[in-house]
Each structure stands twice: as structure tokens, then as C-alpha cells.
Amino acid sequence: MPSFSEQRLPFEAPIYEMELRLGEMETQYAKNRAVGDTSKIGEQIRRLRRELAALKREIYSQLDSWQTVQVSRHQQRPQTRDYLDLVFEQFLELHGDRAIGDDKAIVTGLAHLDDMKVMFIGHQKGKNLAERTACHFGCAHPEGYRKALLKMRFAAKFGLPIISFIDTPGAYPGISAEERGQAAIIAESLMEMSQIRTPIVCVVIGEGGSGGALGIGIGDRLGMLEHTYYSVISPEGCASILWKGSEHAPKAAAALKFTSRDLLRFGITDEIIPEPSGGAHRDHREAASNLKSFLLRNLRELKGVPLDDLVDRRYEKYRKIGAFVESIAAAELLDEPQLNGKAETMV
């Protein structure tokens, strides 16, 4: 049962090995102390602890893309509901989408962040098997996106900033999701979030899985926790299409260049939020504290921006995204006669 035992990632083996050794030494230390002998082993323990910290730093400072995916999916990794406890002072959940049902894959409600009142939106994956099943592993249905949209409208109406946590493998691919208009509701969400007149801060806290992530992901700031990814397609999906087998996911992960560092380099994400040494799953509190200072700093910055400017800047933020080459070849044809003389110059 993976939900009860600790998940161990293959590349973390040296860390667990050293932790085991440290544990043994600490047991020995306790025994020795009982008979009055402490000096020598105490020094060894201190040294090993330093080595362990260095080892975690070393391994985690150079994770490859596939290892990053594994960490972002780690079963002990803090999820939206963990952060709701650790980051916010109060959370008043609001469930209704007024149409179909309560999608547990998206949590919404009112919250206090220090002295600030906010509207919170976030994917929830679930911790144990029952919860995961109820949450569809963080894959939202149209009702989840509709719920989020309703709460965001409320936020705009009463001047509350919006915080959105992204952690999903993707929007749910199922029959009922299609029947209830998965494509349509994601499209509406993108359009409405782009226009909404209140600050929005989004953070990828785990997996940023394509349209399902973007569906609650349009905002004024995008942060990514250090060991997360944000991608147009899952590495498995990409591998099965382009490399004809999902076992090539590590190859696809590398090719897709989707880690927080890649996205910072591409100018897609605004900031990388550091994780505790050895990943957020090793220290929920420290991860939460880093997350909290990111949120506070950005919300305070955005609070002073007039709403018209805020929406205009958000427009520009997305407007400039794209990688293409604009040759002058067509510009040379500018003297081509224009239709009935009314056409504006477009280029």
C-alpha cells in the first residue's frame, strides 16, 4: 500500500542509505551514553549529519527533467490542503458550482493570508487511495472549473485577490467530462481569468499538466516551486506519440524542457520558489513558509496597481509569449493594392 509506506525514489537511494547509517549511529550513541561513553561517536554523528545535508543539496541541485517529474508527483509531497493548513490562517471552503456537483479535484474558498483576505483556488490530488479516487487524482471535471470561475467572480466583485495553486496531471479525460463541456469550460476560464478585475497569483506546487493546469492558471504572476514542471503534454503522452511508447517518458521529459528552471529561462514563469533541501516532501513547513513569503510579497506588489493597468499588464504578459521568426519577405509586398482602400496597415 503506497499510501501508508514512504515512497522512495530510486535516485534518492544514497540519501536513504546515509540516513540509515545515521540512525544506527544514533542508536549506538544512545546505548553508549547509557554506559557513560559519548565523546567519539557524537563527533561522527555531527559529521555524518553535515554530509547528509550536503548530499541532499548535491542530488537535488542537479535533478534532471524526469527526476523532477518524479519529485513533483511524490506521494509525501505537500498538496493544496496541506498548504491550506500551513500557509493560511483560516480557510472557509465554498463548494458549489450551481450546476452539476462538487468536484473534489478543485478546492475553492475564502482564506486569510496574514492580514489579507483572499479567494483561494487549487487542485487537490488526494493523499490516500480513497481521497485520490474521490479527487480523480487531481484531474478536474467541468464542474470544478465552473466552481472556480464562480468563486473568482465573487472575488472580483468584492475586491479580493485570487490565489491559485496548480497541481494536476491534466483535466479529466472521461465521458461525462466531455458531455459537460470540458473544452468549453476551460476556454471560458482562460478568457474570463484574462479579464478579471482583481489580482491573480498562480503557483505550480506539483504538476502543471497542460490545459487542466492552465484552466485555473491565468494570472498576473506565475510562481513555480523549485521541483515542479509545467507542460503542454505529459511526458508519458508525448513519449507514446513521438517515441511510440510511454516507457520513453524520461526522453520526452528532457525534450519538453518543462522544469521551473527551463520556464524561468523562457520567461514563462516569473519566479522559482525554493524548496527545502531534499525536496518539499522532506519538510512541509519550510516549503509552506517559502510559499507564503512569495505570495505575500507578490500580492502586496499587485495590490497597489490600478485595476485597468492590472488587466492591461496581464494582457501584455500573455501577448508576448511565443517563439517565431518574422522575416521581412512579406513586408516587401506592402505596396500591394489594398482592398477598397479601407484596410489599415497591419504590419
Place this chain on the structure above:
Amino acid sequence: MAKIGGDSLNSWHGHSELKRVPEGVWMRCDGCSATLFRKQVDQNDKVCPECNHHFPVTAVERINQLLDQDTYEDWFSNLQPADPLQFDDRRPYPERVKAEQERTGLNEAALVGQGFIKGIRIVFGITDSNFIMGSMGSVVGEKLTRAVEAATRQKLPLVIVSGSGGGARMHEGIFSLMQMAKISTALGRYRREGGLFISVLTHPTMGGVAASFASLGDIIVAEPKALVGFAGPRVIEQTVRVQLPQGFQTSEFLLEHGFIDRIVHRRDLRSMIAQLIDYAMP
């Protein structure tokens, strides 16, 4: 500004046709299995005269069918895809793009420009699912966004015909995903300014294209029996492990569930669009 029309349009059309469709006097209908006289199908807007099956048409053919003759003016054809990820899946992305350009006669999966439809001036966009599945690379996103912005500035009606097998241009990674955001943001401003957007869904309209501009029309119409949806049928089958219902994710399914306004036969599309625009005009 590049103008594609008249002879250049026809020769381009002829060129791509030659490369794409295996020549033959006869063809078999995918809809009713009837053996059809190819020329007759071509003259019938590529619709089966027996069962009304709509065969795929290229972006250029579509322009010829929908817009007033020789009125289409192509914009931004000078935009070319870059390779921000230096993507290489057994074949470098730039090579793949080049091969697609040669195969299709298009420089990317979208064409945008302006034209007239029954004398009404419109901004027009189209994605061609023949070019890397009609997926949304940066060029597609940029062209459509510029088209939306032009329609906003010039207060013109906007018509976009979508066809896309998936939406995700994997080779452009996150840049591809963010084109959904970019176009939707531009359409948000267009809607706020009171613009009229008619979205025409053709077979297939899936994934990120369906989950962005294609679903954001003030009016949404679809050709009969087009495949339209978010997740691909195979992905859904693998996830839920049940057989998908008959007609799942077709235009008729979407109409039934309230996500489109009308199903329109290809022969009526031009007059339907003109009529819809007329209703929205002062």
C-alpha cells in the same frame, strides 16, 4: 502585405492538391462506402452526394468556398516557426517543419487575413489540420492573436474555422500551451469591446484548439459529424476502460449537450455566416 488571391491562390491550391490527394478518377466514400466520381465530389464542395459525408478540405479550398471571389488578403505569411526547445524526436523540429511546408504548400497550420463574405468585410482565420495536425505552435497563436487584435481595432466581425487533431505542438512545449492563453486573452478584449466572433468547427477540432478559441465564439456552428472534444477518444478509452457511446464527441453530440448552436452543411456555411453577421450588424 502578401496578397493571396486570383491566380496565385489557384496555383497554390493546385500545387498542394497534387501533392496531397492520390490522383484517381474514382474514390470511395468514408461515410457510405459508395464509389464516387472524384470530380463530382470536388464540384460538390467535397461532400458525398450519396450520404453527405464531409471530406476534409484544405485551408485554401475553404477560403475559396467561403469568401467572395478574390477578396482574401493573406496576412503575416512572413511568420515562421522557431525552435525554442531545440526539439529532436529522431528528426529535428526545423526539418519536420520544412517537410510539412513542402508537403502541404502552407508555411504553418493557420492562415489569417481579411476578406469579404457576401459583400461584408470580415477578419478571417483558419487552421489546417493537415499541417502537423493543425496544432498550435507559436506562429499559429501569433497569427490568430494578431487577427483578433486587427478585428478589435477595425471593429470587424471575426470568423475562425478550426480544424486540429490535438492542439498541442509538442515540439514547442510550453510555448504551444501558452498560445491558448494568448489567443483567449485577445478574444476576451475583443468580446469586451463588443466584437462578433463566429467560430466554425470542422473535423477534427480537439484538445487545446477546442479548449480555447474554437469554443469562444458568440455563435458556434459545426459541420456535420465532425469530431470535436477535449480529450482524444483513445485517451478516454484507456482511462475509463469502457466502450465509448455511438456518436461520442461528434457535432451532433455537442449539439445535443448544448455546446454548439447549429450544425451547418458545408454548402450552406457561407450564406449562414453572412446571415448571422447581418443579424449582429446595426
